[in-house]
Amino acid sequence: MVIGSIRNRLLLGFGTLIFVLLINIVLTQIASRESTATYEELRTEIVPTITMLDEYREVNKELFLLSLNKVFGRQSDEQYTNRMKAITEVVLPHFKTKVFLLTQSLPPNDKKIKISENIIKLSNRSITIVKEINNLLLTRVDYDNTQRIGQVTQKANLDLSDLTQQIDNNLSLLQKEYNTRYDAHQTALSKELHNLSGIIFLIGIIGILLGLGIASGIINSIVRPINALQTSALQLSNGNFDVMVKTKGKDELSLLGHSFNNMAESLQKNFEEIKRKNKELEQFVYIASHDLQEPLRTLSSFTSLLEKEYPIEKDENSSTYVRFINEATKRMSRLVKGLLDYSRIGSTKELSEVDCNTLIMGVEDDLALTIGDTETILTIGNLPTIKGYTTELRLLFQNLISNAIKFRAKNRSPHISISAEIIPGFWKFSVKDNGIGIENQFHERIFAIFQRLHNQSEYKGTGIGLAHCRKVVEMHGGKIWVESIPTVGSTFYFTISNKQ
Amino acid sequence: MEHIGLKMFVILTLLVSLIGCKESKSEEINIGYIGPLSKRATDLGIGPSNALQLAVDQYNASRSDDALKVNLFIEDDQWEKDNALPAYHKLRKEHDIDIVYISNTDGTIALQDAILKDQVILINPLNSDALLSSLNQNTFKIAKATEEANGLIAIRIIELGLKKVLVLTYPNDYMSRAATSCKSLLDNVGVENKVTLVGKDETDFKDELQTAKDAGVDAYVFFGYKEFGFAMKQARDLGIEAPFFGSTVLLDPEFFSNSEGTIIGTECSFFTPADGNYVLADEFMDSYKNKFGSSPVSVWPAMQAYDAMNMVLQEIANITETKNRNEAFDDWLRNRLFDISYYQGVCGNISIAEDGASRGIYFSLYQYASEGKLSKVRR
Numbered sequence: 001m002v003i004g005s006i007r008n009r010l011l012l013g014f015g016t017l018i019f020v021l022l023i024n025i026v027l028t029q030i031a032s033r034e035s036t037a038t039y040e041e042l043r044t045e046i047v048p049t050i051t052m053l054d055e056y057r058e059v060n061k062e063l064f065l066l067s068l069n070k071v072f073g074r075q076s077d078e079q080y081t082n083r084m085k086a087i088t089e090v091v092l093p094h095f096k097t098k099v100f101l102l103t104q105s106l107p108p109n110d111k112k113i114k115i116s117e118n119i120i121k122l123s124n125r126s127i128t129i130v131k132e133i134n135n136l137l138l139t140r141v142d143y144d145n146t147q148r149i150g151q152v153t154q155k156a157n158l159d160l161s162d163l164t165q166q167i168d169n170n171l172s173l174l175q176k177e178y179n180t181r182y183d184a185h186q187t188a189l190s191k192e193l194h195n196l197s198g199i200i201f202l203i204g205i206i207g208i209l210l211g212l213g214i215a216s217g218i219i220n221s222i223v224r225p226i227n228a229l230q231t232s233a234l235q236l237s238n239g240n241f242d243v244m245v246k247t248k249g250k251d252e253l254s255l256l257g258h259s260f261n262n263m264a265e266s267l268q269k270n271f272e273e274i275k276r277k278n279k280e281l282e283q284f285v286y287i288a289s290h291d292l293q294e295p296l297r298t299l300s301s302f303t304s305l306l307e308k309e310y311p312i313e314k315d316e317n318s319s320t321y322v323r324f325i326n327e328a329t330k331r332m333s334r335l336v337k338g339l340l341d342y343s344r345i346g347s348t349k350e351l352s353e354v355d356c357n358t359l360i361m362g363v364e365d366d367l368a369l370t371i372g373d374t375e376t377i378l379t380i381g382n383l384p385t386i387k388g389y390t391t392e393l394r395l396l397f398q399n400l401i402s403n404a405i406k407f408r409a410k411n412r413s414p415h416i417s418i419s420a421e422i423i424p425g426f427w428k429f430s431v432k433d434n435g436i437g438i439e440n441q442f443h444e445r446i447f448a449i450f451q452r453l454h455n456q457s458e459y460k461g462t463g464i465g466l467a468h469c470r471k472v473v474e475m476h477g478g479k480i481w482v483e484s485i486p487t488v489g490s491t492f493y494f495t496i497s498n499k500q
Numbered sequence: 501m502e503h504i505g506l507k508m509f510v511i512l513t514l515l516v517s518l519i520g521c522k523e524s525k526s527e528e529i530n531i532g533y534i535g536p537l538s539k540r541a542t543d544l545g546i547g548p549s550n551a552l553q554l555a556v557d558q559y560n561a562s563r564s565d566d567a568l569k570v571n572l573f574i575e576d577d578q579w580e581k582d583n584a585l586p587a588y589h590k591l592r593k594e595h596d597i598d599i600v601y602i603s604n605t606d607g608t609i610a611l612q613d614a615i616l617k618d619q620v621i622l623i624n625p626l627n628s629d630a631l632l633s634s635l636n637q638n639t640f641k642i643a644k645a646t647e648e649a650n651g652l653i654a655i656r657i658i659e660l661g662l663k664k665v666l667v668l669t670y671p672n673d674y675m676s677r678a679a680t681s682c683k684s685l686l687d688n689v690g691v692e693n694k695v696t697l698v699g700k701d702e703t704d705f706k707d708e709l710q711t712a713k714d715a716g717v718d719a720y721v722f723f724g725y726k727e728f729g730f731a732m733k734q735a736r737d738l739g740i741e742a743p744f745f746g747s748t749v750l751l752d753p754e755f756f757s758n759s760e761g762t763i764i765g766t767e768c769s770f771f772t773p774a775d776g777n778y779v780l781a782d783e784f785m786d787s788y789k790n791k792f793g794s795s796p797v798s799v800w801p802a803m804q805a806y807d808a809m810n811m812v813l814q815e816i817a818n819i820t821e822t823k824n825r826n827e828a829f830d831d832w833l834r835n836r837l838f839d840i841s842y843y844q845g846v847c848g849n850i851s852i853a854e855d856g857a858s859r860g861i862y863f864s865l866y867q868y869a870s871e872g873k874l875s876k877v878r879r
Contacts (some may be wrong), residue, residue, distance in 0.1 A: 076659075076866040077865070078652065078862065078865060079864070081862075082862035082863075082864065086848060086849060086860055086862065090841075090842065090849050090851045090859050090860040091842075091849060093841065093851060094842040094849075094851060096743045138655055138658075139655045139658040139659045139689070140658075141658050141659065141660045141661075141689060453873055
């Protein structure tokens, strides 16, 4: 499935999650609306009605008991009378109104209407009888009136007792109806809440799984190409210009992959071109330097013959000229040889394990005479075994040690320390001397070919040694530089890759 | 063009001002109270005015942002019915009141035409009797029933087996109605009785008392105010030892001082927190004491006034939900008050009947125990 750019993919992912969330909200709302309606009916209608009917029954019984107390307990004072008045004038009328209002919302054939009408009718009669009792037993004197007592006894014992019972029965019936509704609503509410909980759980699980799937898909679709790019970039950095990233689709990472491939292709082309030009150059240098040797050798031979066969002692000028020609020829020969050596560096191209300690010992043997003559002290640390080109590395160390001896201070014996340490990706070597040192401004220049800081009369040489060194170090993927304090000494640092 | 623009601006400004004025008027309701704050029956005026103010303050402090603010303005009628109408007009003119509370029964009658004309709702928070219940539709009584409360005295006299009763009566509607109800009950059971109307500011009752003593009267009923303190003292001075009975107003401090203590032992109908919803009543009494520094001299007028005000404030709090935009204020409030069937107030559970009178406030029999103190009569 073509999803498009990462932006679109992320939007689609989040959009899907939001959609699932919205469905969750909508379904929850629908389900909870039903529960809310059931709960509201319970809260605002059924429970208050049951409570009201409870209170109605209590007050109905209380009125009866107060009446009995008034009639038979001869309790005529206001404590009882006032409460009876409160019930008959305020409380019962209020409950009657409530019961009446209940019937207004019921369908016409609902049996609760009949029950409610009965309750109201019976309560009206009950109120009338209680008021009659109160009027008949206004004072204590009235208890001595046998006729009155007979009347109130009849009203309390028979009429009111019967009415109270009937009212209570009807209230109980009505309450039973509402209790049934209460139970039904409770069950419905419980079921609705259970369903709601199930819906929330189910959609939650779906949402989580979908979220995980989408997240995993998006992460993979982003991370996989990035990993491929990283691997390719690493290969590219190791010189593998043939590496190509597989691209699919039209998203940002695919475009990046395309760009990477283009870059690698371009690099490969450039590298091939450079290699080709380098080879041409090397060939040119080799041919030039090799071919130059021949006329130089001829010139040197004929100059020697000229000196031997045509003695010119008497002609001082001629002798001097011949000597100059001879010296110039030799110097040019050395320069051409140096150039030839420079072009040959790395030609073997055979990597091998090189024990630097052994290598230095060999160099030390080669330079034993010079070392002895100059009383050079060579301190060699614990050097590593590295992968490299033996001949070239030997030349590197030899050049650096030779230079350290050659450019020694006049007032002290040379002291050369060679050490190595590991840094990320490289071995870092240092060759430290106590020689004449190098001015800051020459720290770069000294590594260029045929660059000399001194004339031949001071220090002999072709000025190609450190150029050789740089070429060797760069062959090993490293860098070379110098830190120096004039008159105090110099330290040459170079790094050799430890990943070859 | 410039003139037309200017005219339009002026008209719009006027319209905005008019709308603004109307809005600001409808955001507040002004209520008046007319009661005895000086001269006579101050126990029926000061306590209620404070209770009304307390209820209004509590309402304003807790009202929601969209609920109307209520302002209360109080006028002293010195318990004279002739002062009622001027006080009412003053409240209308100065504060444009929509509701008036008035304690005096005669004053209530005096305001009838004016409240109907002004579409003002009148509430009597002190008394409710048969006459008041026959007044116009804008009149409500959230109070005890006069006849019922004072009928307790007659019932007590009958219960005690007293045979000859003198009922001294102050000449106003309330006391006359109290005397009539008492007399009616006594007549029903054949107890001999005589109702004597006294002069308004009369303080010398020796002649009436001497005559009664001579006639063998064994129960003296004083349906009136502080002047009857003198009568009680004079009766005892004449050697009358028969029991005294009074109305609902014995706690006026001047009553006690005028009687020089002879009021002690007098039985009367009264109402205390114990007779009402004592939880709410205690709370009210605490709030009252906190706000005014002491309890009202007589608690029942204050309790009734507090309930009467809260019943109205309860409706005002919901006015935005219950009143139609085109419904007159008095029509709306009248209908709302008639719908009250069960208000749980400090006096108990109160309803308003079709005659505009409340039900649910019932007085009991008390006895004057010591200065400013009553105790319930136990039998």
